[in-house]
Amino acid sequence: MSGFVASPSGSGLRLAIRFALRELRGGLKGFYIFIACIALGVAAIAGVTSVSRALTEGISAEGQSILGGDLSFALIHRQADEAEKAYLGSLGQVSGVATMRAMTRLPDGSDQALVELKAVDGNYPLYGSMVLQNGQDFAGALSRKDGVWGAVADLSLLARLNISVGDTLDLGRAKIRINAVIENEPDKLAGGLEFGPRLMISDAAIPDTGLVQPGSLVRWHYRVRLPGDPTDATLQRVISSAETDFPKAGWRIRSRANAAPGLQRNIDRFAQFLTLVGLTALVVGGVGVANAIRAYLETKRNVIASFKCLGATGGFAFQVYLVQMLILALIGIAIGLVIGAIIPFAAGAALAGVLPVKLVTSIYPMELGLGLVYGLLTALAFALWPLGRAHDVPPTALFRDIVSDKVRLPRKRYLFATAATVLLLAAIAIALAHDKRIATIYIGASAGAFILLVLVARGIMAIARRLPSVRSTELRLAIANIHRPGALTPSVVLSLGLGLSLLVALALIDGNLRRELTATIADQAPSFFFIDIQGSERDAFQALLERNAKDANLQSVPMLRGRLVALKGVPVDQIQAPPSAAWILRGDRGITYAARPPKNSKIVEGKWWPENYAGKPLVSFEAEAARDLGLAIGDDITVNVLGREITAEIANLRQVEWQSLAINFVMEFSPNTFAGAPHAYLMTLGWDKEVGAAEELGLLHSVANAFPTVTAIRVKDAIAQVNDLVAQLAWAIRGASSVTLIASVLVLAGALAAGHRNRIYDAVILKTLGATRTRLMVAYGLEYALLGLATAVFALVAGGLAAWFVISEIMNASFTLLPVTAVSAALIALVLTVGFGLIGTWKVLGEKPAPVLRNL
Incomplete structure (x- = not known):
């Protein structure tokens, strides 16, 4: 037993490993819970991160189809001008798509439905396949026959209006015929959240519908297919060139590498949450690890006492049982990694018809490695304390440990090692979080x-x-x-x-x-939102609402869309906004102007401008968003509206009640800011008394028949x-x-x-x-x-x-x-x-x- 006493650290560790392996010959009895706890947590983390990676790879692999091209240039309210179209055409093949919400009606006016309208040109789609249920040619399904434009729609629209393929509908001021049901729309994911079924028409039919007017809430997407097989670096160079050559175009440019940013953010957030849940499961399992080690050491009190009586140091006893713990932890980790590696394949098979994108299933070493690190650190964090307590306790105390009320702390080295392991575990979880x-x-x-x-x-x-x-x-x-x-x-x-x-x-x-x-x-919330009300129709539209909903509360504001391009002179792409405010800088935002403060918000700092104000453009900013973005009264912001950049000074900050779903905007400008700019109006209607669905639908029928180009959204x-x-x-x-x-x-x-x-x-x-x-x-x-x-x-x-x-x-x-x-x-x-x-x-x-x- 001389090896117990004086031996270099290397030979002492080898002896400890020998003793550890000898004791494990008796089997794993008493450690099944230990192994199961570690395996469960590791499997959860490895499986979740692997599924997230499989989804991300799936989005990346189908990036061109999801986006509809190698690059996408999106504009709000306006189409690209001739110079911009010529530039896009010089890059490669271009496909133009217009998207908006609209109302479609039965010819007799008895029913209507909100649809997500998509108008496409002859080049659509540049990537992927547009598949119709009856196998019909897509271009033929959208063509005009006997003076009626063709259309294709989601099956849910036919069910909603109780119609069949071949029936006609009114869309705006035009008639359309549903020629087919959509089986697969390759770029559907790029559209984001939808409130109605898809209806697709030819872009040549847009003028006949009358839906697109100055200020209408329509987005124009220009997808570009570059020649050859461009790399991501090439795409980024094209984006930089477009931003340099057309600095005030106001378009939002995306590449196939960022085809569905909203979906990717949701995947990242969900994966982060589930990873933290898996880590919580590991921490809970760590309690089981500590319990198992304490119970095991209790059965080994005689063995440890014998070691010490024969000259073994406390460090040797610690090494023996640390080695055993690590071996058992690695067994649990290995089981968890095998389960975690299988989970993406099982998820891909089980969710094949549910997920919007196909998982690219594979074995992902980085994600499995993360599970291994989490599992090992958790096992160490909960094992070092009970193992350390046995280091320098005399044999007699070990025999009395079961009835001792005294709480004994391990040596400082073990306390420090436990704390360092816990901190490292937390640091890794935070560093890798979305x-x-x-x-x-x-x-x-x-x-x-x-x-x-x-x-x-x-x-x-x-x-x-x-x-x-x-x-x-x-x-x-x-x-x-x-x-x-x-x-x-x-x-x-x-x-x-x-x-x-x-x-x-x-x-x-x-x-x-x-x-x-x-x-x-x-x-x-109000009962209805009405959008795309033209200025020439606003008074007549309001009169209709007042006749059909006499007790209702009406609100009307001018409605534009714009994109923030700079805060305090700093381009928004150089600003690292916190997650709570990052959404304001992404894409376009609804904006308006007003001579008086809005009723559903409260000014908490600064003053509103006079009703006849005619000076420098001013803006009222939502208070919480301003705080998150580091903005204060007197700071300048720059927005791009209809291709024109406008800089305004923050005059006041407002506290907004977003949960009311009333008309609210992050930014409200002074009226002189958009003098002469074409725009439509947004109107809400809310009944103070309880009304039935029949009364609401009756109002919807009246509006849809009298004003076919106005889009109505029923809030319920x-x-x-x-x-x-x-x-x-x-x-x-x-x-x-x-x-x-x-x-x-x-x-x-x-x-x-x-x-x-x-x-x-x-x-x-x-x-x-x-x-x-x-x-x-x-x-x-x-x-x-x-x-x-x-x-x-x-x-x-x-x-x-x-x-x-x-x-x-x-x-x-x-x-x-x-x-x-x-x-x-x-x-x-x-x-x-x-x-x-x-x-x-x-x-x-x-x-x-x-x-x-x-x-x-």
Whole structure:
């Protein structure tokens, strides 16, 4: 045994590895929960990141088809002029597409529907295939026959209006015939959120519809197919050249590398959230790791004592069991990586008809490597502490450890190593996050919840210790079990607390979002939005509304679209805006002008301009957005409207109630800013009293028939669609987050299994002294119920606070505590703790007394 005492670090480590491997020859009994916890967390992280990568690769592989070209130049309100068209034509083959929302009607005026209209030229599509259900030629389906333009539509439009292929519809001032149903639209993803079914016509039919007027809300997309196979670097050079040659064009340029930015951002955010959920599952599993190591070291007290009596150092004992822990962790990590590598293939097969893009399934080493790093660091973070405690404890203390109330801290080196590992784990998670602020808050909240759970467990034990004696023997035994040395209290509270807190938070966020959509917003929002109202029609249109909706509240504002190009003289592409305000700098924004302050917002800083103001262009900016973008009163902003750049000075800041869905804008300008600019009007209608669907639809019929070029959006329909999206997302998040609860259940089962040895001794002695199995079951049931209830209360408080922060501070909405969620959390905690506890206890109570008594 001389190798124990004096040996170089290398030979000492080799000896420790030999001893570690020898002890593992007995099998993995007692470590199945350890391995399962690590495998579950690693599989979640590796699987989520691999699926995200597969989706990203799918978007990249189909970038040309999704975008509709190698490059896309988008303009709002106006078409490209001759010089711009000549420039685009010099780059390669060009396809022009116009998109807008419009109303289509049955010829007899009995019904109508909002559609996402898309007008295409003869070159469409440059990439991909436009597939129709009947196999008809696309160009032929859009051609004009017998004075009626052809069209193709989504099947949902035919179902909505109860029509068939071959029937005619009114679109604006023109008649169209539905010649086919769309089977595949290659560039559909590039369009973003849609509020109606797709209807496609030829761009030659646009003049006949009368839908495009000065100021109409129409977007013109010019897709360019460059010759050959241009690289991403070539595309970037073309973009830079276009911005240099046409600095004031106001077009938004995208390349195939950024074909669906909105979808990509959503994928990144969702993947970030699920990765953090996987990390939470690993942290919960880490509790199981610590429990397993503590229980294992307890069985090895005699071995460690023997090592030390024979001259082994504490460092040697630490090395032996650290090596064992790493081997077991690597087994769990390997299992998790195999599962994580399979998940993208399983997801690709299961979601083939659901996802908007095909997954490029493969084995992604970087994503699997991330799972390995997370798993290894988590195992170390939770193993170093219990392993370190055994370093320099004398053999006699090791034998008394089970009944010792004294909390012993490991040496400073182990404390430092544990802290460094935890910090490294958090730093990696934050550094790789899409939204670092949210990741930091999430990790900070998880760390805070973990620390609170430790304090809650100790608080429960302290309270139980100080409770006065009760008459009920079963309850007295249950309370004693909660605070005795070696109690299950810390393990049960830690194992369930984080998982339940996360589920409570998610359920409350989901419930509050639904309430905000279906109750608060639905009550405050107007009934209809009417867009593309021409100035020559505004008075007649308003008169129609007043006749048909006498008790309604009408609001009307001029409506333009513009794109921010500079803040305080700095181009927006050089500004790193926080995620909360980055959306303002992306694409075009709705803008308006007004002589008076709007009714649904409040000026919090500065003053409004006089009604007859005629000086330098001024703008009122939304207060929170201005703060996030670093803007203040007196700063200049530059917007591009209709190809013209306009610089205005911020005169005041407004607080806007966005949740009202009333007419609100981030930017409202002084009237002289857009003098002479062509524009349409936006109008809202809201009934103060409850009206039925029949009355709303009746008004919609009147508007659609009298003003065919005005687009009407029924707010209830839009809210219902958004609510469906929220519901689908909520189910996906809830399902993914159940991984954390599964980890909690595994840890709970492990903690109870680790405590069975002590429970066997207790049960045998108590049965020998006359206790019946029924009374013991009642006592243990009360113990588990009290622990489960305390954990449920904590989960409700912690999850409620987390949900309140997300809803109130991040989403700026009102928060309500939902009692059903509280009851559900309590029931889950009670069922898990009492159920698993009593299942294990029943086995314990069945042990024969004689073998146990002989070994006491």
